[in-house]
Amino acid sequence: MHLVRTTAMTAATMIGAGAAALAAGRYAGDTLLGTGPDRPLPGEQPLTVRAVDAATVTLDRTAASLRPGTYGLTGRGLHAVVGPPVADVSHPHDRVVRHLERITHGDLRAGVRVRLTPQVHLGDPRAALGLDHDDVDLAGQDGPLPAWFLRGARDTYVIAVHGIGTTREHPMVLLPFLRKTRLPVLVPALRGDPGAPRPADGIGRLGAAEWQDVATAVEEAVRHGARHVVLHGWSTGATAALLAAADPRIRPHIGGLVLDSPVLDWNAALHALAARRLPAALRPLGVRAARVRAGLDQGTLRAAADPARLSVPTLLLHGPDDAVAPWRHSRDLAARRPDLVTLRTVRDAGHAALWNADRAGYEETLRRFLTPLM
Numbered sequence: 001m002h003l004v005r006t007t008a009m010t011a012a013t014m015i016g017a018g019a020a021a022l023a024a025g026r027y028a029g030d031t032l033l034g035t036g037p038d039r040p041l042p043g044e045q046p047l048t049v050r051a052v053d054a055a056t057v058t059l060d061r062t063a064a065s066l067r068p069g070t071y072g073l074t075g076r077g078l079h080a081v082v083g084p085p086v087a088d089v090s091h092p093h094d095r096v097v098r099h100l101e102r103i104t105h106g107d108l109r110a111g112v113r114v115r116l117t118p119q120v121h122l123g124d125p126r127a128a129l130g131l132d133h134d135d136v137d138l139a140g141q142d143g144p145l146p147a148w149f150l151r152g153a154r155d156t157y158v159i160a161v162h163g164i165g166t167t168r169e170h171p172m173v174l175l176p177f178l179r180k181t182r183l184p185v186l187v188p189a190l191r192g193d194p195g196a197p198r199p200a201d202g203i204g205r206l207g208a209a210e211w212q213d214v215a216t217a218v219e220e221a222v223r224h225g226a227r228h229v230v231l232h233g234w235s236t237g238a239t240a241a242l243l244a245a246a247d248p249r250i251r252p253h254i255g256g257l258v259l260d261s262p263v264l265d266w267n268a269a270l271h272a273l274a275a276r277r278l279p280a281a282l283r284p285l286g287v288r289a290a291r292v293r294a295g296l297d298q299g300t301l302r303a304a305a306d307p308a309r310l311s312v313p314t315l316l317l318h319g320p321d322d323a324v325a326p327w328r329h330s331r332d333l334a335a336r337r338p339d340l341v342t343l344r345t346v347r348d349a350g351h352a353a354l355w356n357a358d359r360a361g362y363e364e365t366l367r368r369f370l371t372p373l374m
Helices: 002-032 125-129 170-181 211-223 236-245 266-277 280-293 298-304 327-336 359-373
Strands: 047-052 056-060 071-075 078-085 095-105 113-117 134-140 143-150 156-161 185-188 228-234 254-260 314-318 341-345
Touching: 002 266, 002 280, 125 170, 134 211, 143 170, 143 211, 156 170, 156 211, 156 236, 170 185, 170 228, 170 359, 185 211, 211 228, 211 236, 228 236, 228 359, 236 254, 236 298, 254 359, 266 280, 266 298, 314 327, 314 359, 327 341, 341 359
Parallel strands: 156 185, 156 228, 228 254, 254 314, 314 341
Antiparallel strands: 047 056, 047 113, 056 095, 071 078, 071 113, 078 095, 134 143, 143 185
């Protein structure tokens, strides 16, 4: 009888431990797959505002705060826009002084915790940039996906797809440039975005499911009269664009791909997110759980990014300092298909922040790429 009782207790303990491990894995996996703009990415270090005046803001000196270019500065209830570091101003060695372009909302003051983000604009194209647009709904799988449609005179359309850690407000940085090209532009929300249907389990899938929203946007552009579509994606939006372009229904409509900081290795991205978001003890469990929960099949992504399968001109924009998506995958892809793939490398730029670090170079590269496709 004693043996039976001991065995039962041992079994109950093992079941309890297994349930606890399962719950911990689910929690850790869901933590990695949270994709909202309030979830800092690797490389987006927390900073403390040390001083503010009408023209400048002083921040902690870190690799992030030293980056060149223009960024959003975001914190709790706060958004501002900062320009490059100021070179000719006296400050302590552990501080960085940056140009302050504007405060969008909130109270920017000393002591506030903030981080730099590539998402510069808030609102919609009309409110943020004075650009007319139509608000349209795309027929998403789980309900309407809101999108901005900016009309243009040409029949090559650009579909701009944001990635992890941002919303469709991120692609607004390129809308003034694209308006000058006279290309129509569609900027869709993806599942889980504000105003869009939320997945039942509340998690993102790093492009593995969102590509279907991109495919829906392509079909909408074709209905509007698009002869060709250029997919321009950032981060996991670039991953979704690549997966959509591999779909036989969509492939005939794609005239070109612009992939900014593409996530071409889900495992590497998950490990990077785990290092940022989870205690060390939970990281292996979290990566495994996230991979299963999101249905991430690296073979599917590898096939979509197979250089031998590329059939349209492709512009890769990536930085060797990317803390989420290893740059080497873009470098290798470009090396294997020099006939179709152009790689522009931007140093000292964070993930999906190449435009921010080098606006002029980015837009000139994009102009040269798009001109033959118009």
